[in-house]
Amino acid sequence: MTTTAPVTTPKEKTGAETALADSWRVVVLNDPVNLMSYVVLVFRKVFGFDEATARRHMLEVHERGRSVVWRGVREQAEAYAYTLHEWHLTAILERNETD
Incomplete structure (x- = not known):
């Protein structure tokens, strides 16, 4: 009686996994x-936020230190961070x- 090791094939990344791997946050x-x-x-x-959304993020930055x-x-995250730096905000x- 001979046994063979199970054959494993590399798992292909799904669209959701690829999107997750490419997901970044801009934090002020x-x-x-x-x-x-x-x-x-x-x-x-x-960002084109309305007044309430912009104020909510500002208060989060003020009270929690980040938003x-x-x-x-x-690439888009880097562009937003660069733009925020140009406006003299600290963004990472x-x-x-x-997610």
């Missing part, structure tokens, strides 16, 4: 320089590991 960090009204203005101009303002592919990228 609190700073002691910018006025709250200015941060709301920047969020509205850069995730955008999720998506890395993080892998989106929670």
Whole structure:
């Protein structure tokens, strides 16, 4: 009696797994320089947020020290972070590991 080892084939990544692997977050960090009204203005101009959404993210930055303002592919995340830096906001990228 002979036994053969099971044959395993590499698993192909599904679209959802690929999207997850390419998912990034743009996180705005609190700073002691910018006025709250200015941060709301920047969020509205850069992301097209309405007043309530921009204010909610601004308050999250102010009270918690950070807010995730955008999720998506890395290239677009880098572009948003760059734009926020040009507006003198502190922004970082993080892998989106929670989706």
